[in-house]
Amino acid sequence: MAWRPMTPQDLTQVQALADAIHVSHPEDPEVLAERQRLYPKGCFMLVDDERAIGYALTHPWRFAEPPCLNRLLGAIPSPATTYYIHDVALLPAARGKGYAAQITSLLVGHARKAGFDNLSLVAVNKSQVFWEKAGFREVAVPGLGAKLASYGPDAALMVRDVASL
Numbered sequence: 001m002a003w004r005p006m007t008p009q010d011l012t013q014v015q016a017l018a019d020a021i022h023v024s025h026p027e028d029p030e031v032l033a034e035r036q037r038l039y040p041k042g043c044f045m046l047v048d049d050e051r052a053i054g055y056a057l058t059h060p061w062r063f064a065e066p067p068c069l070n071r072l073l074g075a076i077p078s079p080a081t082t083y084y085i086h087d088v089a090l091l092p093a094a095r096g097k098g099y100a101a102q103i104t105s106l107l108v109g110h111a112r113k114a115g116f117d118n119l120s121l122v123a124v125n126k127s128q129v130f131w132e133k134a135g136f137r138e139v140a141v142p143g144l145g146a147k148l149a150s151y152g153p154d155a156a157l158m159v160r161d162v163a164s165l
Contacts, residue, residue: 083118
């Protein structure tokens with residue numbers, strides 16, 4: 001089983017997965033659809049026997065300025081200074097099987113090919129340990145505390161240099 005590009009036809013399944021996985025971080029269908037529309041080459045699906053079990057939404061963005069949750073982006077900024085991982089979501093049955101490591105490796109290669117020197121994300125739901133194992137480190141940015149708090153009490157901005165592998 002491998003990750004494949006996400007299509008607009010996948011968005012109903014993406015929404016169902018998001019609603020089931022991110023109960024405390026809901027996002028409207030328009031938000032997820034816009035991410036896929038604005039940067040389709042950064043959106044992926046994990047499917048097992050025609051059943052969606054995970055997805056990833058990523059796009060270029062500005063470093064240390066994570067987008068607000070459940071808000072439309074409007075456009076990809078130019079210049080973008082980071083390859084931003086908006087979401088990597090897996091159903092519980094798909095976790096611990098190496099799928100998150102697969103997509104992380106794919107995203108590092110994608111960021112490198114697109115000319116970015118780093119990837120960034122906001123880790124939530126106690127996922128920092130996973131992201132640290134994947135080569136990310138937490139970064140403190142003055143003035144970002146309130147925005148991170150909107151992601152939840154354990155939210156952390158994390159970055160990974162593309163050259164670190």
